[in-house]
Amino acid sequence: KQEVTQIPAALSVPEGENLVLNCSFTDSAIYNLQWFRQDPGKGLTSLLLIQSSQREQTSGRLNASLDKSSGRSTLYIAASQPGDSATYLCAVKRNTGNQFYFGTGTSLTVIP
Amino acid sequence: DGGITQSPKYLFRKEGQNVTLSCEQNLNHDAMYWYRQDPGQGLRLIYYSQIVNDFQKGDIAEGYSVSREKKESFPLTVTSAQKNPTAFYLCASSIDPWSPYGYTFGSGTRLTVV
Numbered sequence: 001k002q003e004v005t006q007i008p009a010a011l012s013v014p015e016g017e018n019l020v021l022n023c024s025f026t027d028s029a030i031y032n033l034q035w036f037r038q039d040p041g042k043g044l045t046s047l048l049l050i051q052s053s054q055r056e057q058t059s060g061r062l063n064a065s066l067d068k069s070s071g072r073s074t075l076y077i078a079a080s081q082p083g084d085s086a087t088y089l090c091a092v093k094r095n096t097g098n099q100f101y102f103g104t105g106t107s108l109t110v111i112p
Numbered sequence: 113d114g115g116i117t118q119s120p121k122y123l124f125r126k127e128g129q130n131v132t133l134s135c136e137q138n139l140n141h142d143a144m145y146w147y148r149q150d151p152g153q154g155l156r157l158i159y160y161s162q163i164v165n166d167f168q169k170g171d172i173a174e175g176y177s178v179s180r181e182k183k184e185s186f187p188l189t190v191t192s193a194q195k196n197p198t199a200f201y202l203c204a205s206s207i208d209p210w211s212p213y214g215y216t217f218g219s220g221t222r223l224t225v226v
Contacts, residue, residue, distance in 0.1 A: 004154065034214040043118075043202055043219040051212060089154075091215070098162065098209040099145070099170060102154035 002027045002094050006103035013080055014111050021075040021106045023090035028068045031093040034100065035064050035075050038087045047088075048075070052095075080110045114139045116218035118203050123223045125190065125197060133188045133221045135203035142208045144186040145215070148172060149200040158201075161186055162209050190223060198225050 003026040013019050023033070032051045036044040048057045048064040050073070056065040063076040073090060087107045091100035116137045125131045135144065143162050147155040157170030161180040175194025180186055186205075190197045203218040 031210070032212065032214065036217070041200075041220075041222070044204075044215075044217040046214055046216065049212075049214040091155075093214075098143070098160055098168070099157045100215060102147075102156075104152065104154045 002030075002092055002101040004090060004092050004101050004103040006088075006090060006106050008106060009104065010107040010109075012109040012111060015080060015082060017080050017110075018076070018078050019080055019108070021077070021088050021108070023073040023075070023092075023103055025071045025073075025092045025101070027092075027094055028071050029095045030068060031095050033064075033066055033073050033093070034091045035062075035073075036089045036091065038089060038105070040087075044089065077108075080108075082110045082112050084108060085110050116203055116205055116216055118201075118218035118221050120221060121219070123221055124226050125223060126226060128192045130189055130191050131223065133190070133201055133203075133223070135186045135188065135218060136184055137186075137203075137205045137216075137218075138184060139205055139207075139216060140183070141205035141216070142183070143206045143211070144180070145204045145206075146170075146176075146178065146186070146188045147202045147204065149202060149220075155202065158188065160209075197223055199223060 034049045035047040050066045061078040087105040145160040146158040159178045161167040204215040
């Protein structure tokens with residue numbers, strides 16, 4: 001079974017700061033990894049998806065990297081804004097099986 | 113616009129009652145999934161379906177049932193056998209189980225036992 005861990009569980013930063021969210025997984029035989037954003041009481045919004053053959057993906061102020069050999073992914077948020085406040089979840093799909101395995105998320109608060 | 117619609121947004125269940133959560137998608141996706149989210153825990157897979165008329169149990173299927181009679185629809189029934197059903201339920205879909213495009217999620221249904 002794939003175990004996915006996200007550290008820290010909560011993070012509070014002043015507006016404008018660059019920040020990194022971490023995701024680690026136990027089984028390096030992954031198919032892809034997806035980062036999501038979840039606002040309180042809402043569903044998940046996909047941010048970035050990295051295939052196992054890729055090292056990173058970028059979308060606007062977001063950059064996600066993947067290091068399969070060490071079982072790690074990071075989500076880099078540049079120039080954080082109060083609107084970035086949300087919970088960020090990473091999910092990993094293995095090469096076998098049909099499901100994504102989710103971390104417990106990092107709750108981000110960006111202070112104006 | 114294409115997407116996934118979950119209804120209702122809030123649902124209240126009395127003890128011993130079965131309730132059904134609706135999930136409809138117009139993305140023409142083959143695969144659909146139901147996840148449960150509890151505070152402090154990651155999402156856990158209840159059931160998934162790779163194709164019409166087929167579905168498989170996930171990690172926490174006990175006390176739940178599903179059907180997949182149409183490609184667009186994957187309803188989840190929470191039965192009276194589910195002893196702790198209060199949670200946030202999320203439906204997701206993908207083009208197929210091995211899609212390189214990942215998951216699309218609905219907006220969720222919050223179920224509360226009263």
